[in-house]
Amino acid sequence: MRYSLLALARHALRGNRDWQPVWRDAEPRKHYDVIIVGGGGHGLATAYYLASRHGVRNVAVLEKGWIGSGNAGRNTTIIRSNYLLPGNEPFYEWSMKLWEGLEQDLNYNTMVSQRGVLNLYHSDAQRDAFARRGNAMRLAGADAEMLDADAVRRMLPLLDFDNARFPILGGLLQRRGGTARHDAVVWGYARGASDRGVDIIQNCEVTGFQRDGDRITGVETTRGAIGAGKVGLAVAGSSSRVAVLAGLRLPIESHVLQAFVSEAIKPFVDGVVTFGAGHFYISQSDKGGLVFGGDIDGYNSYAQRGNLPMVEDVCESGMALMPAIGRLRLLRSWGGLMDMSMDGSPIIDHTPLDGLYLNAGWCYGGFKATPASGWCFAHLLARDEPHPVAASYRLDRFETGHLIDEKGQGAQPNLH
């Protein structure tokens, strides 16, 4: 069924009694052409683009819990394409373009809101670095504007501009960036995939792989064995745990990242703002809560909850940027598992095992990448060759030296 104003009116007149489920909760079959492990945004987007763009419809998405219960529901919903390096920027800009057409493509309201992403700078050196990044963005077809302090002051009068240590000198603005509704993204892709014949199978945890020599021929799950022509892993946060079932060690550590939402207040921040002198990013949800986050906790963790010193650190950064939020109370906080790769950039590639493909290493930038990640992973699975904008995301780049180290931190995953 297509959603439209007419359909809405028709259902309203009938008392909204006959809405159909948005997607099918399927039972596993014996064999699929492609199995996607992981029913988050990336896995479901992959299935959707396999079915809609490559005609591969005999596909299953296996999810150990319920769809969208992992990092798809544990992020701060920011979308942007403000990267520097040539390995990254075309990919994220492609993602941004897919976001811009996503609602029409899916016929589903994913609440994409291009309210702007503003990165503040606080020193001359940082201004120069941001100017360089803005130029790199524009070379890749994205939009970027340098703002001076007066222009920022007109947008956000309540920031602490004259802070003695971190005066706000201006910002790099991407007006096309913004936020999207995370649950709607998951359900929109699930609906689009399910309508095209993809089986979405929940409560189905992969416990092992079936193999024939160096070829993966299927998976063992808590709901029985399922054969497959190809298996794609899209389980960021738990990539190492699943890969080790196939005997692979990955250049990844799992870390916990916390995020927070305050009580609802009147409109205060109308876009996404990041603090350049600490690590802090904030936006305001449509319900009025301030949604914000900062650094990862910094040590390997599968706990999906964080520690108190990082709560203090994030709130200190927030207070340094906008002291006006000091009286606000925190409503909720949560933690998600980040696939921290060794250079801070993702992996979309074959594995050394035939028939096993990897989509991993999203660090804490996975949400904005959801459409392009699915698009490029589907391309790889369907055609056995990388999509041009994701061609740098190779698994062997750490061995060959072709790192994509946006932050220049080296093999220290907790610093990316």
Add this chain to the structure above:
Amino acid sequence: MRIPCPYCGERDFSEFVYHGDPAARPDPAAPDAPRRFYEAVYLRDNPAGRHEELWYHAHGCRSWLRVTRDTRTHEIFGAAFASKGVA
């Protein structure tokens, strides 16, 4: 989370710097040294459960410690000076 430093006693983890996987430096003269360095630098054990890791007591005795911790619960099973057995 509190780490039992063998020198200073039990201290809050915010006194420490995390270094993670305690991979030993491979022999640079080995014939397959590039491969071994790649494995030591980039490939990590990343278990959900008991994990061996290095912590540096930056705001304390400045010792490197080898800590065993559960990555699901943050329970710490023990901490010892790392200087023996780690190159």
